[in-house]
Structure formats: structure tokens, C-alpha cells
Amino acid sequence: MLGFVARRLLYLVPVLLAVSLLTFLIASLLPGDLAYTILGDQATPEKVAALRRDMGLDQPIWWRYLSWLGNVVQGDFGRSFRTGQTVLQAVAERLPVSLELMLLAQIGALTIGIPLAIACAVRSGSAFDRFMTGTAFSMLSVPAFLSAILLIYLFAVELRWLPATGYIPFHEDPVGNLRCFLLPALTLALGEWPVLMRVLRSDMIATLQEDYIAMARAKGLKPSRILLVHALKPSSLTLVTVTGINIGRLIGGTVIVESIFALPGIGRLLLNAIFTRDLIILQGVVLIVALGYVMINFIVDLLYAVLDPRIRHGHA
Amino acid sequence: MTGPALLSVEGVSVNLPTPRGNLRAVDRVDLSVGAGRTLGIVGESGCGKTMLSRAILQLLPKKAMLSGRVMFDGQDLVRLDRERLRKLRGRSLAVVFQDPMTSLNPVLTIGTQLIETLQEHLELDGQAAKLRSIELLTAVGIPAPEQRLMQYPHQLSGGMRQRVAIAIALSCEPKLLIADEPTTALDVTIQAQILDLLAREQRRRHMAMIIITHDLGVVAGRTDEVAVMYAGRVVERAPTHDLFKRMRMPYTEALLAAIPKIDAKPHTPLPAISGRPPDPTRPLKGCSFSPRCRYAWAQCQIEKPRLEDADSPGHQYACFRPLNTVAGVPA
Numbered sequence: 036m037l038g039f040v041a042r043r044l045l046y047l048v049p050v051l052l053a054v055s056l057l058t059f060l061i062a063s064l065l066p067g068d069l070a071y072t073i074l075g076d077q078a079t080p081e082k083v084a085a086l087r088r089d090m091g092l093d094q095p096i097w098w099r100y101l102s103w104l105g106n107v108v109q110g111d112f113g114r115s116f117r118t119g120q121t122v123l124q125a126v127a128e129r130l131p132v133s134l135e136l137m138l139l140a141q142i143g144a145l146t147i148g149i150p151l152a153i154a155c156a157v158r159s160g161s162a163f164d165r166f167m168t169g170t171a172f173s174m175l176s177v178p179a180f181l182s183a184i185l186l187i188y189l190f191a192v193e194l195r196w197l198p199a200t201g202y203i204p205f206h207e208d209p210v211g212n213l214r215c216f217l218l219p220a221l222t223l224a225l226g227e228w229p230v231l232m233r234v235l236r237s238d239m240i241a242t243l244q245e246d247y248i249a250m251a252r253a254k255g256l257k258p259s260r261i262l263l264v265h266a267l268k269p270s271s272l273t274l275v276t277v278t279g280i281n282i283g284r285l286i287g288g289t290v291i292v293e294s295i296f297a298l299p300g301i302g303r304l305l306l307n308a309i310f311t312r313d314l315i316i317l318q319g320v321v322l323i324v325a326l327g328y329v330m331i332n333f334i335v336d337l338l339y340a341v342l343d344p345r346i347r348h349g350h351a
Numbered sequence: 352m353t354g355p356a357l358l359s360v361e362g363v364s365v366n367l368p369t370p371r372g373n374l375r376a377v378d379r380v381d382l383s384v385g386a387g388r389t390l391g392i393v394g395e396s397g398c399g400k401t402m403l404s405r406a407i408l409q410l411l412p413k414k415a416m417l418s419g420r421v422m423f424d425g426q427d428l429v430r431l432d433r434e435r436l437r438k439l440r441g442r443s444l445a446v447v448f449q450d451p452m453t454s455l456n457p458v459l460t461i462g463t464q465l466i467e468t469l470q471e472h473l474e475l476d477g478q479a480a481k482l483r484s485i486e487l488l489t490a491v492g493i494p495a496p497e498q499r500l501m502q503y504p505h506q507l508s509g510g511m512r513q514r515v516a517i518a519i520a521l522s523c524e525p526k527l528l529i530a531d532e533p534t535t536a537l538d539v540t541i542q543a544q545i546l547d548l549l550a551r552e553q554r555r556r557h558m559a560m561i562i563i564t565h566d567l568g569v570v571a572g573r574t575d576e577v578a579v580m581y582a583g584r585v586v587e588r589a590p591t592h593d594l595f596k597r598m599r600m601p602y603t604e605a606l607l608a609a610i611p612k613i614d615a616k617p618h619t620p621l622p623a624i625s626g627r628p629p630d631p632t633r634p635l636k637g638c639s640f641s642p643r644c645r646y647a648w649a650q651c652q653i654e655k656p657r658l659e660d661a662d663s664p665g666h667q668y669a670c671f672r673p674l675n676t677v678a679g680v681p682a
Contacts, residue, residue: 247453247454247455247456249454250446250516253410253440253445254440254467254471255439255441255442256437264459264467268458268459269458342458343457345457348506
């Protein structure tokens, strides 16, 4: 198991290098000169040249990349030229909001998706199954901004149960905090459960054909045990993969949902950095988000081994 | 057959709807097994023997249509409600499947798969179930049983896995064990060991057993009665010694001839039954074996022979030109 972990970690090194290079290139290749952006259009060419020298912008691009990478490896992601806040500070401030949103959205999507997937797989081809598959398909095609607005209309405007927008930190008012996260999390969950349901449903249908399920039935086990112990675990590899991808994607926050519900998460941090041309923040945040994404996928790989002993023992 | 039957299959048919039309996998089969007795069901692939075993266990595919009665211990399994059926399965009625590579759950340990059956039916607590599992694994000849409980199926060889499957089947002292080609997926060297193990445990526990196989050699010394199946029907049925002494059905003879002989000269062609079984979605009007039968004559193609009593007790066959009789000469 330890060798397995070490091997997987080693694979991460080239991936991370490629990610850092792409992040840096995207930020550097954006049109416009950073020095002009900072100094404004009234600046003299001398002052611009001086600032460019100070910031190292006159150096060749590969040199700038290497020195940035050197700093990053030492934990220095740079600081915003506008607020003076370091990238790490900015991320640390925003990350809990995006993480909470991500977590609640995943819990929501899994709670809707898993029971429906099992129910459909057991009665595959039935009217219920066809109805749910159809519903999932139509839910999948509803964009987040639309479901967000419909949810706000229903729960905030009509029923007045939940706040439409805003954010209350958890330490100030835990209940109020949860209340402001419910609608955005539900918006994300509504877009995700159909995918989770469909992958689990089809894996589960395949598993239910297996000999060992016939054997479990021949052993006289309870249907609930057959489904939840014998069938769910071997069927959940794709589900874990998709959930991992979703988590990785949501670690970076969601620009649309965070903007609609006015949640101060990573998504809004990125959006602001783009609007204000805060390139240091932009490339730093993108890199950190990418790191998170890669780590989540690494954890998913480890989860496979937990779920399927054959992977753990190197048989598959 | 002496005494009341533990299991009696009465007029059981299984129909499977397929894109090419209705497939009659099992056609009006009557069989019975007394308590503590052993029945062999023999036939080539696709003759319906596995479908028949699934029909007895009520484990047919959802689309399959089952008719007839399966009386087990005084109850008709076909009409039994799900919960009562569940309580019988694994408890009084156990099965060993053909392929131990696929019949054990790959993500659960051997221990879990053994103990869950014990806890379900015998209501043992964790410690008692564990001790009993170790006993069972020892009984089926698995070395170091305590360590095996923690292992997963892929860590065991095919023969070992089949022993585990047998231990699971035996775990609640069933009255009837159905072994569906229990050695087909195993190495030849392991086959005899597994069959001997089954025979030994069957005698020790006085349980009834049905061995399903394509190999007449397997049932020869190990069963009380043999039923030969062809194209979904029982074509000959007799006490084992009587079958081998006085076989009547040309198909049985052909099956016996198809067993490779150990004393055959090198390079003699392997004996085989020429031709193929009929398409089960297009049943023949006459005897299903007639196109491949060297005794067949005109009547065999027009009329289906019924299962009729032979001279010796308990012996039945379905043939117009039975062997070792006046009619049974090659056409």
C-alpha cells in the first residue's frame, strides 16, 4: 500500500510542472502591459520602464517563469499589487466559503443521486426507471443561472424561507451561515445529481447481472444487504471518479453561483482579479486551485484501492 | 425411489423471450430427489440443465417465464412468497455455482461472505459465527483458515475458491445442495478432489444433492440416479447402475462414447457427437435428437417420443428405437 501511494505521488510531479507552466503562460499572454495597468495612462515612459525593471518584466519569459516557480516552490506565490495582500492570504480568506459550498453541494447531489440510482437499477426498464432517466436528462440541461433564479424566486421571494443572497460567517451565526448556503448548494446539486445517478445506475445494472449477486440471492440474504453491501461497493468506482472531478472543479469555486448569491469565495476572487488585471493573484489562485484539483484526483486513486482490493494488491 | 421425495420437479417449463422468438429452455421436466439421495443431471451445453437448476432455486432471469411446480419439503417454491423463499435459500436449499472466479464477491473478504450467511439464518453472534466459519473452512480442506477469513477471493486459487463456495453452501446444513457444474471451471487435477469433497460432505451430513454436469464420468460413481437431458427435456432417467448397464437412449450412448478414453492409442481422433443440438427457438416436430441419431427412422422425425417406463424399475426413456431391444438397430 505504501509503495502504491509513493508511486502515485511520483506521477504528480510532471503533472504539477505542466500545470504551473500553463498557468504562467495564460497570465503572461493576456494582452496589455502590467506596468501600464498599475501606473495608469498618465505615467511617463521612464516610470513605466523603471517599474518594469523592478517587477522583472524586462526579463525574457522563461526567466520570469523560472524565478516565479522558484518562489512558488518556497511557498511564496506573490502579492497583489492593488491590495498588498499575498496570494496565500487571499486564498485562505476565500477558500472556506468555496469549500463549504462544495461540500454541501456534493452531499446534496449524492443524497439525491444514490438512492434514485439504486431504485432505477433494481427496476431497470420499468416506467419508474424511464421516468427518472428522462427527468435526469432534463435536469442536466438546465443551466445553473436558471435554476438559481427559479430557486431564489420560489424559496426567497414566494415562500420567504431562505435569504436570496449574502453571506454570514460560520463563527458569527452557524444557523444563519447554513441558511445562506442552502440555495447555492442546492443549485449546484441540481446540476450534478443527474450525472451521479446515471453513472451509478448503469454500473449497478451491470453489477446486478454478476454471478456473485445470484450467489448472494441464493444465500438468502436480505435484499437491502444484497444491494447496499454486495452491489453498491463494486459499482461505485465511476461514481467516485465523477464525484472527485466535481469536487476538484468546485474547489476553485463557481464563478456563476458565487456571483448570483454574493458569496465571497474563490470564484469571485478570480473574477475580480480578471476585472482588475491583478495577474499575480490570478496566476497564483489558478495554480493553487489546480494543485487542489490534482490532489483530489490523487485521493480518488487511493479510494479505488480502498473500494477494490484487487487494485490494492496490484491485480487489476 | 424410496420414501417421499424431498424435492420434486413437476412439469417444469422455462420459456425465455428472445429477439428471435420464444426460447423453450426447459420443456416439461419431471424429476425428484429423496432426502439424502444424489441425482445427476447430465447433458451437453445448452440442453437446459443450468436453467433447470435456476428454476428450482427461483433465480431465473427476470424475463423468463416459469410454469409447473417445484415442490420442496412440502411447499411449492414457484408460488412461495419472497420472504419465505429467502428464508429457505441458503438455509435448507444451497447451491454451488460453476465458476468460483465469478461467484464470490471480489470486494468482500472470505470471512464476510461466510459469516453473513451464518448470521442471516442461524442468528449466531459475531464470535460464534467466526468460529463456525473456521470449522467450515477446515472441513472443506482449506489450510490456515483463520488467515483466509481476512483474505479476498482474488488471493486464492480457483480450487480454493470453489472450496470456499462449498463451505458457504454447507454453512447452514442444507437439506439439498445443488452443484451446478462445480468442477467445469477447474483444473483436471482439482476436479476429483472437489467431487470427492462434495460426496464426503453429502454422506456426512445426510443431505440430498443434485450434481449437474456434462460429463457422464462425473456422475458414474457418485450418484444414486441419473437424468439425461437433451434440448430442454429429460430423455432418459434411471438408477445410476441400471443406466450404465442397460442404457436405452441413443443420446446417452453417444454421450458415453464422447468421453475420451485414457487407454486410447495416440492420435486417435477424439470421439464427438456429430452435428449440433437443434435451435431451441425452432423446436422440431419429432425427436430432438433424431437429426444426429444413427438409429433414427421415419417415425422419429414425425412424432416426439414420450418418457416411458423400461422393464427395470425406476428406468424411463424417451425413444422409439431403444438400444438393446429389437427396435434398437442402426438405421
